[in-house]
Amino acid sequence: MTTISTTTATTATVAPPPSGNHSAARAQRRRRIGMAILGWGVALIIFFPILWMIVTGFKTEAEAIADPSLIFTPTLESYVEVQSRADYSKFAWNSVVVSFGSTLLALLIAIPSAYAMAFLPTKRTRGTLLWMLSTKMLPSVGVLVPIYLLFRDFGLLDTRTGLTIVYTLMNLPIVVWMLYTFFKDLPRDILEAGRMDGAGTLQEIWYLLLPLTLPGIASTGLLSVILSWNEAFWSLNLTTSQAAPLTAYIASFSSPEGLFWAKLSAASTMAIAPILIFGWLTQKQMVRGLTFGAVK
Secondary structure (H helix, E strand, O other): OHHHHHHHHHHHHOOOOOHHHHHHHHHHHHHHHHHHHHHHHHHHHHHHHHHHHHHHOOOOHHHHHHOOOOOOOOOOHHHHHHHHHOOHHHHHHHHHHHHHHHHHHHHHHHHHHHHHHHHOOOOOHHHHHHHHHHHHHOOHHHHHHHHHHHHHHOOOOOOHHHHHHHHHHHHHHHHHHHHHHHHHOOOHHHHHHHHHOOOOHHHHHHHHHHHHOHHHHHHHHHHHHHHHHHOOHHHHHHOOOOOOOHHHHHHOOEEOOEEOHHHHHHHHHHHHHHHHHHHHHOHHHHHHHHOOOOOO
């Protein structure tokens, strides 16, 4: 009798969970689904022009102009004509050399600069950083004439060396700013411990700073490569044939007779395919680097 009453009392004390928890869980689930739909929608809107370009490259010129539908018989005619008109591999190699070369040069200059500004600041450091960033607000066409004349006098027109120098100067403010931000997040105690052990400036940078901030340096380098690869203004004005990258390769399919949409789309697809694949393969490193130091 006592056992029965105890069991009954225990059963009676177990109350069902409040309905408010179920409502909150359903609301949170709907919120997650809504955010997922919104994210996919934004991604499709951003990707649609790229998809349209890729699809158009597999059409004939007549279909590209008169038939805007996605249902058609694909053909490689435009790709064959594009390849026969110009040597794609030459332009692609120029893009690789200039993009990665300018990124490496920018990092070699920016790492010691950002180190000095982050760990040996002066009262003019902030102003110097703002001045460097303000140079990105200057229209490129505003300095085209003096740079063109300098390149002409030094024999740098239509050379990969000249284009590498221009791309380095173009990306240097952004590279310095990003590295400065990453270095500022590094605890100073680590570098002070290295100094107490007898490490010099170069040893601090090589053995302490670079390994600890490698994700940030990697993401900065990846961003610099992408910016250099997509740069068109300087490549069109400072190169003709020998050092022309893929951006100039695309522009060559715009002629006085008009735009050949299928061939232009095929050339554009061939030009962006390497950097798209590169970005896709390195997206984890880029996101990791850009969020470096975000969580303390």
